[in-house]
Amino acid sequence: MAEKAKTLYCRPPVDITLREWIVDGKKVLEIKVPESNNKPHYMLNEQDQWRIYVRINDQDHLANKTIVQAFLKKASSNGVYLIYSEYEKKLLEYLKDHPSVTEEEFTQLASINRKKAIDIISSLLAIGILEYHLTDDHYTYSLIASQPDSGFPDYGLRK
Numbered sequence: 001m002a003e004k005a006k007t008l009y010c011r012p013p014v015d016i017t018l019r020e021w022i023v024d025g026k027k028v029l030e031i032k033v034p035e036s037n038n039k040p041h042y043m044l045n046e047q048d049q050w051r052i053y054v055r056i057n058d059q060d061h062l063a064n065k066t067i068v069q070a071f072l073k074k075a076s077s078n079g080v081y082l083i084y085s086e087y088e089k090k091l092l093e094y095l096k097d098h099p100s101v102t103e104e105e106f107t108q109l110a111s112i113n114r115k116k117a118i119d120i121i122s123s124l125l126a127i128g129i130l131e132y133h134l135t136d137d138h139y140t141y142s143l144i145a146s147q148p149d150s151g152f153p154d155y156g157l158r159k
Contacts, residue, residue, distance in 0.1 A: 002031050009044045040071035056134050064139050066103060066118045067132055070125035082123045087112060091120065092129075092143070100133065100140035 006013045019030040042050040043060075052068050053060040063071070073080045082088070087110045094101060094109055101109070107117045121141055124130040130141045 002029065011042045011050065012038055014041055039075065040068065054132075061134055066122050066141075067125065067139065069118060069122035073122060073126040080123050080126045082127065086110075087116070087120055088124070091124070095130075095141075095143045100135075100142040102138060102140055106141075 002016060002018055006016055014033055014036055017032045017034075019032075021028040021030060040052045040063075043053050045051050052063040052071060054063045054067060055061075090110045091101065091106055094106075103114060103117050103121065106112075106121065107114055110117070112120075121130065125132060125141070128144060131144045133140050133142065
């Protein structure tokens, strides 16, 4: 059943390993899903819509537009095109002194529209400069703490 579900409800299908256990005389199925290198994966929801979810700890959460865009940019054969403008500089300077930022905070900080903020944050997520976190049902973004092998310059941003 789990093998069939991964092809019916997930695109592209995810790899899984199955193991059966007998606990108190009952059969228990353990399903392990390793992290995929073939992201993003779309999952069919209860409304028959294909959506992208992210796994945080032991729960699945619907990815927001920024995270979806980051996954698609990272998976693109064209790579990620990023111009290091005053907006990116403002965001990265802000994150030097603050633990995280929301899309709304960045739009106000840089005086840009939401579409531009999403484009910038998603590009920085895709190239591994930022990471996302889910806090109180909304996503925040922060600098990745350590990037020793990223190949990206430090820009003097790490403390």
